[in-house]
Amino acid sequence: MWFWKVLVVAAIGTVHAASRDQWLGRSIYQVVTDRFARSDNSTTAPCDAALGKYCGGSFQGIINKLDYIQELGFDAVWISPVQSQESTRTVDLSAYHGYWPNDLYSVNSHFGTSDDLQALSAALHARSMYLMLDIVVGDMAWAGNASTIDYSTFNPFNDQKYFHDYKLLSEDPTNETCVLDCWMGDNTISLPDLRNEDQDVQQILGTWVSQLISNYSIDGLRIDSVLNIPPSFSPVSPSLSGLLNYPMYYILSEAFNTTNGDLNTIVQSINNIRTNCADVLPLGTFTSNQDVPRFGSYTSDLSLARNILTISMLADGIPILYYGEEQHLSGGFNPVNREALWLTKYSMNSTSLPLLVQSLNRIRSYASGDGEKFIVAPKSGTDYLSYLSVPIYKSNNILAMRKGFTGNQVVSVVSNLGAKPATKATTKIKLGSDGTGFSSGQNVTELLSCKTFVTDSSGNINVDLSSDGGPRVYYPTESLNQSTNICGNHTQTLTASSASQKTSTSAGISSFDLSMGVRTLIVTAALTTSYISTLFSRSPSLLL
Numbered sequence: 001m002w003f004w005k006v007l008v009v010a011a012i013g014t015v016h017a018a019s020r021d022q023w024l025g026r027s028i029y030q031v032v033t034d035r036f037a038r039s040d041n042s043t044t045a046p047c048d049a050a051l052g053k054y055c056g057g058s059f060q061g062i063i064n065k066l067d068y069i070q071e072l073g074f075d076a077v078w079i080s081p082v083q084s085q086e087s088t089r090t091v092d093l094s095a096y097h098g099y100w101p102n103d104l105y106s107v108n109s110h111f112g113t114s115d116d117l118q119a120l121s122a123a124l125h126a127r128s129m130y131l132m133l134d135i136v137v138g139d140m141a142w143a144g145n146a147s148t149i150d151y152s153t154f155n156p157f158n159d160q161k162y163f164h165d166y167k168l169l170s171e172d173p174t175n176e177t178c179v180l181d182c183w184m185g186d187n188t189i190s191l192p193d194l195r196n197e198d199q200d201v202q203q204i205l206g207t208w209v210s211q212l213i214s215n216y217s218i219d220g221l222r223i224d225s226v227l228n229i230p231p232s233f234s235p236v237s238p239s240l241s242g243l244l245n246y247p248m249y250y251i252l253s254e255a256f257n258t259t260n261g262d263l264n265t266i267v268q269s270i271n272n273i274r275t276n277c278a279d280v281l282p283l284g285t286f287t288s289n290q291d292v293p294r295f296g297s298y299t300s301d302l303s304l305a306r307n308i309l310t311i312s313m314l315a316d317g318i319p320i321l322y323y324g325e326e327q328h329l330s331g332g333f334n335p336v337n338r339e340a341l342w343l344t345k346y347s348m349n350s351t352s353l354p355l356l357v358q359s360l361n362r363i364r365s366y367a368s369g370d371g372e373k374f375i376v377a378p379k380s381g382t383d384y385l386s387y388l389s390v391p392i393y394k395s396n397n398i399l400a401m402r403k404g405f406t407g408n409q410v411v412s413v414v415s416n417l418g419a420k421p422a423t424k425a426t427t428k429i430k431l432g433s434d435g436t437g438f439s440s441g442q443n444v445t446e447l448l449s450c451k452t453f454v455t456d457s458s459g460n461i462n463v464d465l466s467s468d469g470g471p472r473v474y475y476p477t478e479s480l481n482q483s484t485n486i487c488g489n490h491t492q493t494l495t496a497s498s499a500s501q502k503t504s505t506s507a508g509i510s511s512f513d514l515s516m517g518v519r520t521l522i523v524t525a526a527l528t529t530s531y532i533s534t535l536f537s538r539s540p541s542l543l544l
């Protein structure tokens with residue numbers, strides 16, 4: 001559809017051709033800056049997400065907790081919009097989330113100073129990690145109804161001429177013109193809609209974005225509220241772009257949020273997306289974000305959580321984990337899905353999920369040749385990342401996928417059997433050599449338990465999910481011979497999970513020359529408001 005096409009071609013400023021490829025091997029941790037970590041390192045400071053107040057998270061807080069993010073295996077961090085915000089707290093709560101800008105040229109003082117933001121960028125780059133910035137380019141914010149707006153207070157859009165006439169999108173949400181031109185927000189918080197189709201608006205935004213990128217050495221951008229930005233908006237030259245894979249998100253949450261979901265729908269959805277989307281590799285796969293309920297709000301069953309994380313993070317595309325999903329936080333719809341992570345004490349053993357996430361990131365990184373070292377050509381099909389996953393077993397309750405060429409194939413088996421699958425009819429399956437690519441009598445390591453199995457004389461492998469409902473991830477044992485942080489050198493006696501491994505803060509990340517300034521960018525587009533994403537959720541083709 002029109003509004004997505006824009007983003008597929010819109011990227012910002014001086015973008016290098018390599019940028020898409022450099023992002024493909026990355027794994028992104030998304031934080032709500034106000035809720036991730038505080039400068040004082042407190043793990044007790046109260047934060048009731050339902051109240052919608054600032055809770056004290058900051059850029060310095062993120063710097064202090066980069067070890068945690070890196071230990072989880074991520075090599076890119078997506079943070080909230082950093083601009084100065086409408087400061088009034090109304091019944092629509094406050095702007096702790098960063099989506100209510102009023103001055104694009106100053107930094108939200110609740111998060112720190114521009115020096116602090118530069119320090120965050122430098123700290124990430126020192127670890128060979130990338131910084132992705134969320135930006136709002138479609139509107140400004142004002143506490144009060146339209147008739148009360150003082151446009152002169154906005155920077156740089158200090159005149160009503162930059163904005164569409166007042167009409168709320170909520171009044172006419174199915175009118176395509178209105179979707180482009182109407183105002184999001186309501187009469188409590190007005191979000192006057194920028195005339196992104198106008199050249200002067202584009203030019204002002206373009207200047208701002210280029211400065212932002214160069215002032216803070218930004219590696220990637222995520223543009224908020226895409227739906228509300230017209231096709232002609234492009235302050236920028238065409239280049240790479242990624243999109244958040246919302247169709248997959250809805251299918252996955254429905255398939256895994258109860259034990260009655262149907263995993264066949266996942267295969268259908270993958271096929272649809274491949275048919276309709278020219279380039280699936282930069283699609284961001286996720287299980288939750290700031291606009292939708294957390295997976296933990298649907299179910300407390302950790303087996304289901306482990307399975308959805310596994311299929312999501314090992315899928316084709318770029319994994320994006322919303323902070324706190326690894327801690328099985330359970331907030332439902334906005335605003336309660338923006339909990340303070342510090343209250344979890346950043347534990348790596350709160351549940352099995354943090355170490356699962358670590359293992360999945362390491363597996364993906366290892367199979368793909370450690371990210372940065374491994375620059376792939378678009379659709380070359382010769383490497384792990386561009387090998388499009390093939391379903392090799394599917395039923396309502398169990399799905400097995402293969403990704404990767406023989407010798408480097410990751411075979412994952414997920415289920416929605418739940419933690420107590422005993423009563424289910426089928427908990428054991430046999431995967432044939434034709435699907436897995438494993439040969440007869442081959443040693444295959446299950447990477448989440450670090451147990452090694454030998455395929456039978458036909459190359460089959462038996463998968464038994466009766467104890468815990470999975471997931472399982474198989475990989476040729478001999479191909480682990482260069483791994484240092486997966487399954488303790490792949491020895492045979494392992495029963496411990498990779499949990500017990502030594503965790504290195506630079507696990508799986510090669511150091512590389514990172515020139516400051518503009519280097520690499522991705523634009524990840526998304527629908528912002530939950531009512532709009534709900535509106536379109538059932539028709540993936542609309543997203544293309």
Ligand SMILES: *[C@@H]1O[C@H](CO)[C@@H](O)[C@H](O)[C@H]1NC(C)=O
Binds near residue numbers: 040
């Ligand atoms: C917070 O933690 C960081 C990283 O561990 C440490 O360097 C810093 O001194 C701590 N700050 C405070 C105020 O305790």
Ligand SMILES: *[C@@H]1O[C@H](CO)[C@@H](O)[C@H](O)[C@H]1NC(C)=O
Binds near residue numbers: 146148
């Ligand atoms: C807008 O807000 C002002 C100030 O609260 C109020 O006096 C006025 O009636 C409101 N106008 C509309 C159209 O709601």
Ligand SMILES: *[C@@H]1O[C@H](CO)[C@@H](O)[C@H](O)[C@H]1NC(C)=O
Binds near residue numbers: 172175176178182
């Ligand atoms: C759709 O919205 C536009 C912009 O508000 C408006 O001008 C137009 O009349 C609306 N169309 C219909 C059919 O209501």
Ligand SMILES: *[C@@H]1O[C@H](CO)[C@@H](O)[C@H](O)[C@H]1NC(C)=O
Binds near residue numbers: 212
């Ligand atoms: C970038 O830095 C320059 C020089 O300090 C400053 O004038 C400009 O306002 C900054 N732009 C942004 C978007 O931060």
Ligand SMILES: *[C@@H]1O[C@H](CO)[C@@H](O)[C@H](O)[C@H]1NC(C)=O
Binds near residue numbers: 257258298
């Ligand atoms: C499962 O997820 C779907 C899609 O997000 C949602 O509509 C549905 O309410 C969820 N079901 C349960 C039982 O949580």
Ligand SMILES: *[C@@H]1O[C@H](CO)[C@@H](O)[C@H](O)[C@H]1NC(C)=O
Binds near residue numbers: 349350
């Ligand atoms: C998690 O690890 C910490 C530090 O090693 C330990 O003190 C704590 O008891 C562990 N908690 C659980 C639930 O295993």
Ligand SMILES: *[C@@H]1O[C@H](CO)[C@@H](O)[C@H](O)[C@H]1NC(C)=O
Binds near residue numbers: 441
């Ligand atoms: C499988 O592993 C065992 C134990 O390490 C080893 O003796 C055997 O040679 C391996 N088989 C193959 C086919 O590599």
Ligand SMILES: *[C@@H]1O[C@H](CO)[C@@H](O)[C@H](O)[C@H]1NC(C)=O
Binds near residue numbers: 479481482
């Ligand atoms: C690791 O195993 C592969 C496949 O057997 C082999 O080609 C490679 O030489 C081995 N590398 C090392 C360092 O042993």
Ligand SMILES: *[C@@H]1O[C@H](CO)[C@@H](O)[C@H](O)[C@H]1NC(C)=O
Binds near residue numbers: 483484489
């Ligand atoms: C395990 O790997 C480490 C790091 O590569 C190496 O130093 C050590 O000798 C290996 N241990 C075994 C038993 O192979």
